Amino acid sequence: MTPPAIGATRAAAQLYLDGVSRSFDGFKAINGLSLAVQPGELRAVIGPNGAGKTTMMDIITGKTRPDAGVVLWNGDTDLTRLDEAAVARLGIGRKFQKPTVFETHSVEDNLRLALKAPRGVLATLLHRRTADEDARVTALLEQIRLAPQRQDQAANLSHGQKQWLEIGMLLAQDPALLLIDEPAAGMTDAETMETAALLKSIAGARTVIVVEHDMDFVRALNCRVTVLHQGAVLAEGSLDHVSARADVIDVYLGR
Amino acid sequence: MTRLIDRRTGLFLAALALATLAAPLVLPTHLIPLMGKYLCYALLAVALDLCWGYAGILSLGHGAFFALGGYAMGMHLMREIGARGVYANPDLPDFMVFLGYDHLPWFWWGFASFPYAALMALVVPGLLAFVFGWFAFRSRVSGVYLSIITQALTYALLLAFFRNEMGFGGNNGLTDFREVLGFSLSAPATRLALFGLSAAALAGCLILARAIVTSKAGKVLVAVRDAESRTRFLGYRVEGYSVFVFTVSAMMAGLAGALYVPQVGIINPGEFAPANSIEIVVWVALGGRGTLVGAALGALVVVALKSWLTATFPDLWLFALGGLFILVTLALPNGLLGLAARFARPRPRAEVSA
Amino acid sequence: MRLLTLCLALWLLPGLALSQSLDDLVARLPLGDYADRAAVVDQIGRTGDPRAAAVLEALLDRALEQRNVDGRVVRVTGGRGAQTATDVLTGEDLGPVASRSTTAIRVNNGLRRSIRTALGMLTLADPDPSRRRAAAEAALRTPDAEQIDALTDAMAAEDDPGIRQALSWAHAAAVLASDAPVADRMAAVETLSSAPALTVQSALNPYREAADPALAQAVSRALDAAASRQAVWAQAQTLWFGVSLGSVLLLAAIGLAITFGVMGVINLAHGELVMLGAYTTYAVQEAIRTQAPHLFGWSLAIAVPLAFVLVGAVGVAIERGIVRHLYGRPLETLLATWGVSLILQQAVRTLFGPTNREVGTPDWMSGAWQLGEMTLTGSRLAIVIFALAVFAGLLVVMRHSAFGLQMRAVTQNRAMAANLGIRTGRVDALTFGLGAGIAGLAGVALSQIDNVSPNLGQGYIIDSFLVVVFGGVGNLWGTLAAAMGLGIANKVLEPWAGAVLGKILILIFIILFIQKRPRGLFPQRGRAAEG
Known part of the structure; x- marks a missing residue:
């Protein structure tokens, strides 16, 4: 897949950030960040610690309000006005760096809670299980390779299994965009490569933005890379392209 | 699939039914209201467990909802005294005549009607919980902060109800009740009926609570308790769920209070004391939070212990209660039911992670 | 001028010369008519002699009589038939007197006025x-x-x-x-x-x-000015009451600002630690009363370090025994420390009885001072100063001591602090002990203004938590601002709404405020706080 040109128009982009800034007590975590991601794209966002990656995700998902700038979804929805739940209902799923699943629920219940369905109190109170839901849960369990653990408490899963379960929960939401924060952290090499393959298979039908430190993992993703530095985009392009740039090398090695 | 009535709940309900039927046969009449009082406490514990055990909302002000329900019922019972009070005033309760009221304050209107009072016993605590919860949960006040402001809430109500100007009998509260729906409160049959109603309310609320926690909404509540932000990012509006369960729980507490007052014959501002509310927490913690049945059992055990100790070794009661708090938090994180489960099964299944 | 010299002489020579002149004047009292007598009275009034007042009062009471035998002026007391005479100046008992053996020194209304004036003069000239x-x-x-x-x-x-x-x-x-x-x-x-x-x-x-219209106008102008001045001073007085209440809140809350604010431990036994400090004061005073009554003025000075150490030790014991097993589980900590509070309450009740204990106020604290037109009572002033001193001391410990540095290191990054060789367990225990010790200090101060009973602590626990949360957890200056702000607000509302309603309004305000700004007035800074 050939990545589209940088600077795509705001109408064409699925996710469009322009001039976004946010500071915490004078510290500019995000400083004039602009980013455009096309539907179906797989994008890696890299950058040293404190570059603003997590704050960027917080802003997109409605957890943090920007001080300035535009954040648009599908060219017309202003994400800065929505809370987390509303952003999630638009079809934006987020995976945390530390795997976060519902530990006292079974693997199956974790997925059932994530399945795309009405989210209101009354709807869940009166909810009845359907055969269709059962089938979707079974399919997801196959996809994330946790079918044998279906009835296990999530607390008893291994670290890697929890990462996968969380990705499975994201998929159950049937999102248009997945934001994934350091999925390879704490994984074995084999798990890392499997995760890369899984994300590549997800992209296309959905848009995927991966924040990552692990260069081998980013290389395995084989996608367009955005380098963040001090809250703004430093470079964008293929991994080979950005890693050849002197300023990027400075940022990564000069510290 | 979690069953509505699991083994534990079934056993408890069966035992409750049996005990309720047997009580009039084996117990002297004067003990019946005491048993009814215990059942009200058990219901209060179930109410608190619903919001603390499942949604992680540790309310240190549930005594306030209980007391408000009690006051609503107490107001009706005051009105039912009618002209038979000391001052023989058909429109004003004795304390109002004593304090020089010349007409009934507006918030007493309608309490002469039993259905209205019964409704208010649910609506007032529910409304307070809804408004309070709506503000608190929307601003994402949680954990200990929420606990502290719920404590401040009941403390503020305590101070308010002590004031004669509030129109709720001040320090003395409401008492000297005579009849409910025309039945004398001291008649054995009335006492039995109230006891039976308490048991039925406990059973009914237990089943309702089970229905909530076994529904998908109940799973969302546990999800909120375990990983709130994950729940939000899945698209659930957490505050809605928190307000819902807090309000339902407060209404159950109000019901418990409404059943409690005719059986003990008095409601006064002391019920709002923060210490009372914290005591409810130890019932739940001892029985096992997040088990509902455990909460009810915990209440029965602690309250029975309290009755016995305060009668035989009054100095020991606070030592015992204090020790219980420490013991439960340090040694019995899953309460008595957790302990029982550990003996029953070789591998413990942690129902609740702290 | 003559008078001035006389007065000076009286100041300088309060001995023989003075008593001589009073003796002479007294001897001259029975002589002459009322006008002469008035002149003598006037002179007596100007002697400034400390014994002169008794003479004039006796004269006013018609108790002064002249003995017929020797013309000596004596005071006659007792009913008819049982009269005795005493020397009016020395008080020497001169034995019984027959009713006819003395002549009364008579007074009329004009003389009475002179006597009163002279009496006023005498006190006006009192040394x-x-x-x-x-x-x-x-x-x-x-x-x-x-x-x-x-x-x-x-x-x-x-x-x-x-x-x-x-x-x-x-x-x-x-x-x-x-x-x-x-x-x-x-x-x-x-x-x-x-x-x-x-x-x-x-x-x-x-x-x-x-x-006179001009006079009436001047009077009403002066009265208006006084009224507006009084309004200002009344506000200053309210402010002072507020600062005084704020200091009490500060004292009660400042220990919590350490355990809750710095360590994040919810210590519901905090109020009981305050209560233990008050009982320490009581015990110190009891020991002093029975063993060394002359040390009473020092009782608070002795109680302060003792309460800090004793209550601090109780705090360390609570931390090591219970709290340390519950780190990271704030709700459980809350419940366990509530249990501790019940046990402490009952223990004190068993040891000292359920009734209020009398804690005395040393003389140096019991007076009152006038500042402009407001009154500052000694105990309140002492508590304000003490609260600010404790606050300043704590700031110094936190900022400038090795322990303070370790404490901040442990709370910010426990693992890193441990790697640097800091014994984190010890720091935890001492930090908790410090918070508890300060609660003990608060108890010493509160014993001066509150009833010392086993329930003392319960009255403060909710207020203290609200102060810490309102001020912003982890921010000592926020605690100071919150305590003073709430203290003043309480006192400002009090005359308007009444004490209880005022308190309820404050509680409601804080509940609403915390819901609006869950992190208090002065939240901890940084991105971490967003989490």
């Missing part, structure tokens, strides 16, 4: 400044034109500026009461208007309707 001040204030309260001269003389002789001021007000009031020319009385109004507002009001109110 004890506090009695002179009292006399001046009495003269101001009951202005009497007759006293004008006496007051003029006293003002000239007075060298204490404060008393001279009081005398000048009394003088002005007396002038106002006299039939002096309007100009003089206007000047008197002018002089009086510098007096405290309440004095102005009581002294000038009777002249609001004065016959």
Whole structure:
């Protein structure tokens, strides 16, 4: 897949950030960040610690309000006005760096809670299980390779299994965009490569933005890379392209 | 699939039914209201467990909802005294005549009607919980902060109800009740009926609570308790769920209070004391939070212990209660039911992670 | 001028010469007519002799009589038939007297007035400044034109500026009461208007309707000025009450600011630690009463370090025994420390009984000072100073001591601190102990203004938590601001809404405030706080 040109128009982009800034007590975590991601794209966002990656995700998902700038979804929805739940209902799923699943629920219940369905109190109170839901849960369990653990408490899963379960929960939401924060952290090499393959298979039908430190993992993703530095985009392009740039090398090695 | 009535709940309900039927046969009449009082406490514990055990909302002000329900019922019972009070005033309760009221304050209107009072016993605590919860949960006040402001809430109500100007009998509260729906409160049959109603309310609320926690909404509540932000990012509006369960729980507490007052014959501002509310927490913690049945059992055990100790070794009661708090938090994180489960099964299944 | 010399002589030679002259004057009392007697009385009044008042009072009571045998002036007491005589100056018992053996020294109304004036003069000339001040204030309260001269003389002789001021007000009031020319009385109004507002009001109110329009106008102007001045001072007084209550809140909350604010531990036994501090004070005073009563003035100075160490040790025990097993589980900590609080309450109740215990206030704290037109009581002033001192001390410990550095290191990054060789367990225990020790200090202070009973702590626990949360957890300055703000708000609301309703309003305000800004007035800074 050939990545589209940088600077795509705001109408064409699925996710469009322009001039976004946010500071915490004078510290500019995000400083004039602009980013455009096309539907179906797989994008890696890299950058040293404190570059603003997590704050960027917080802003997109409605957890943090920007001080300035535009954040648009599908060219017309202003994400800065929505809370987390509303952003999630638009079809934006987020995976945390530390795997976060519902530990006292079974693997199956974790997925059932994530399945795309009405989210209101009354709807869940009166909810009845359907055969269709059962089938979707079974399919997801196959996809994330946790079918044998279906009835296990999530607390008893291994670290890697929890990462996968969380990705499975994201998929159950049937999102248009997945934001994934350091999925390879704490994984074995084999798990890392499997995760890369899984994300590549997800992209296309959905848009995927991966924040990552692990260069081998980013290389395995084989996608367009955005380098963040001090809250703004430093470079964008293929991994080979950005890693050849002197300023990027400075940022990564000069510290 | 979690069953509505699991083994534990079934056993408890069966035992409750049996005990309720047997009580009039084996117990002297004067003990019946005491048993009814215990059942009200058990219901209060179930109410608190619903919001603390499942949604992680540790309310240190549930005594306030209980007391408000009690006051609503107490107001009706005051009105039912009618002209038979000391001052023989058909429109004003004795304390109002004593304090020089010349007409009934507006918030007493309608309490002469039993259905209205019964409704208010649910609506007032529910409304307070809804408004309070709506503000608190929307601003994402949680954990200990929420606990502290719920404590401040009941403390503020305590101070308010002590004031004669509030129109709720001040320090003395409401008492000297005579009849409910025309039945004398001291008649054995009335006492039995109230006891039976308490048991039925406990059973009914237990089943309702089970229905909530076994529904998908109940799973969302546990999800909120375990990983709130994950729940939000899945698209659930957490505050809605928190307000819902807090309000339902407060209404159950109000019901418990409404059943409690005719059986003990008095409601006064002391019920709002923060210490009372914290005591409810130890019932739940001892029985096992997040088990509902455990909460009810915990209440029965602690309250029975309290009755016995305060009668035989009054100095020991606070030592015992204090020790219980420490013991439960340090040694019995899953309460008595957790302990029982550990003996029953070789591998413990942690129902609740702290 | 003669008087001034006399007065000076009296100051300088309070010995023989003075008593001689009083003796002479007393001997001359029975002589002559009422006018002569009045002159003598006047002179007695000017002696300033401490014994003179007794003579004049006896004269006023018609108890002074002259012995027929030797002409000696004696005081006769007792009923008819059982009368005894004593020497009016020495009090020497002169035995029983027959009713016919003495002649009464008679007084009429004119003489009585002279006697009263002379008595006023005497106290105005008393060597004890506090009695002179009292006399001046009495003269101001009951202005009497007759006293004008006496007051003029006293003002000239007075060298204490404060008393001279009081005398000048009394003088002005007396002038106002006299039939002096309007100009003089206007000047008197002018002089009086510098007096405290309440004095102005009581002294000038009777002249609001004065016959002379200029005078009446001046009076009402002075009264208006006094009223507005009084309003300002009343606000200052309210502010002071607020600061005083704020200091109590600060003392109660500051220990929590450590355990809750710095360590994040919810210690519901905090109030009981305060209560233990108060009981330490009680125990120290009891020991002093039975063992060394002369040390009573030092009891608080002894109790302060003792309470800090004792209650701090209890805190360390609570941390090591219970709290340390519950780190990261705030709700469980809350419940366990509640259990501790019940046990401490009952333990104290068993040991000391359920009733209030008497804790005395040392003399140096019990007085009151006048600042402008407001009153500062000694105990309140001491608590304000003590609270601020504890606060400042704590700031120094946190900022500038090795322990403070370790404490901040552990709370910010436990693992890193441990790697640097800091014994985190020890730091935890000491930090908790510090918070507890400060609670003990608060107890010493609160024993001075509150009932020392096992329930003492319960009255403070909710307020303390609200102060810490309202101020912003982890921010000592926020705790200070919150305590003072809430204290003042409480006192400002009190006259308007009543004490209880005022407190309820404050509680509701804080509940709403916390819901609006869950992190308090001064939240901890940084991105971490967003989490």
